[in-house]
Amino acid sequence: MARLTRALWHTSEEQSVLLEEPLPAFQEGCCLVQTAWSLLSCGTERLVALGRVPPELQERMRVPYMGGAFPFPVKYGYSLVGRVVAGPRPWRGRWVQAMHPHQEAAWMRIEDLNPLPEGMPPRRAALFPNVETALTALWDAPLKIGERVLVVGFGLVGSLVARLVQPLPGVELVVVEKQAQRAALATQMGFCVQDAAQLPAAFDCAFHCSASAAGLQLCLDHLGPEGTAVDLSWYGTRSVPLKLGGRFHPNRLTVKSSQVSSLPPAMRPRWSHQRRREAVWRLLNDPLFDQHLTHTLPFESAPAFFQSLRKGVPPGLGYVLQYGGGEGG
Incomplete structure (x- = not known):
């Protein structure tokens, strides 16, 4: 019997739900990540939940591992942090950040995983993008x-x-x-x-x-x-x-x-996306970034949070979903 996991789906401009979906037993070249934290990007995700992605931008607005299609039903989100629990031996037990919708566990391609530097608090790592x-x-x-x-x-x-x-x-x-x-x-x-x-x-x-x-x-x-x-x-x-x-x-x-998907022209001769990622990790070594995560919510409350978010952007800064015990916060 296939293992099940839950993911957040927006099914209409008025409703978000947690839906179960099967997890494959094994995928070649992939790791199974057990999620501990995922960041809610209130501005962008509010527009997605309201179905306000313009038709001409729907292809550009797709994120890795997105489920469904715009406007609905759609599984969306883009900063998940968790621990590798299955896959190639060198990856097992490692903490990683990835572009992935809000989901309890997922198989992801190794090239899509962004390993956390040693000592990086996983909760803070959700701020990476x-x-x-x-x-x-x-x-x-x-x-x-x-x-x-x-x-x-x-x-x-x-x-x-x-x-x-x-x-x-x-x-x-x-x-x-x-x-x-x-x-x-x-x-x-x-x-x-x-x-x-x-x-x-x-x-x-x-x-x-x-x-x-x-x-x-x-x-x-x-x-x-x-x-x-x-x-x-x-x-x-x-x-x-x-x-x-x-x-x-x-x-x-x-x-x-300013758009993060491409490097500014003046930086391109010397900088790669990988070099920029390394710079972001160095910046995130500063504990002051923890101040920007003002609210922690249990994953089970995500549908209710989006019901409120549709009515207006909340007063805090960073809202992060916690899965299970939120290990490594």
């Missing part, structure tokens, strides 16, 4: 020592961008977040938080992470001449109206899209 996204955004800017930097939107990605910017020598970093609980979190974490109405129009670079037209407009309105707004937001099927008739053209402002 989001830290990779934030690092790529800094490369896309690119920032210079001493610049004035604005981060608009202190969700998980925005908070990670702020975390990477803050230690840069001489940089003046300001965070804007309209949600009171998140703004309070930013202050508690040591970031300078200002009200949007009090901002000067003098920033060299702005990172937009609020997934709103108003947030991107705020970035543009507060850039100095020749300034750059790096947009990390994904809008799904929504249009993004902007006011570009005022100071945008006279000040030669730039809006730059």
Whole structure:
């Protein structure tokens, strides 16, 4: 009799469920990973749960091991951490991170496994793809020592961008977040938080992470001449109206899209995806990243969480699902 595992599926724009599916006994060139943690990327996964992936982007938005198809039913998610319990002997017992939907256990190809460095807390390792996204955004800017930097939107990605910017020598970093609980979190974490109405129009670079037209407009309105707004937001099927008739053209402002799937052109001659992965692991050695995982939820509560998420993005930063005892947290 085949072993069964449970996975999170979105079956309609109103419902998410845990469904059982069989696990093969063995797959050549693969490892069986028993999941301990998986990260919920609230912005993107909310749009997926609502069925708002644009038809023209459905192929690009597919993730490894995705089940079903957009819009529904679909099994989606992209950061799972667990221990290898079956497969080639050198891999057994190792902790790995992988791009995989929320699921209790899964066979994965060895080339898709991202081994955790020795001493890396598995729970923190679930942040890997989001830290990779934030690092790529800094490369896309690119920032210079001493610049004035604005981060608009202190969700998980925005908070990670702020975390990477803050230690840069001489940089003046300001965070804007309209949600009171998140703004309070930013202050508690040591970031300078200002009200949007009090901002000067003098920033060299702005990172937009609020997934709103108003947030991107705020970035543009507060850039100095020749300034750059790096947009990390994904809008799904929504249009993004902007006011570009005022100071945008006279000040030669730039809006730059940042996307983690490819390396910035300036980095490609020297950097590979593997070298970037190694850099992300070095960054994640810092225990301060644990502050960005503000909520831990049992895997069984995932359907209820998505029911709430459909109504609006929650006030915390990183939400992580815990499987069983969540070993290695």
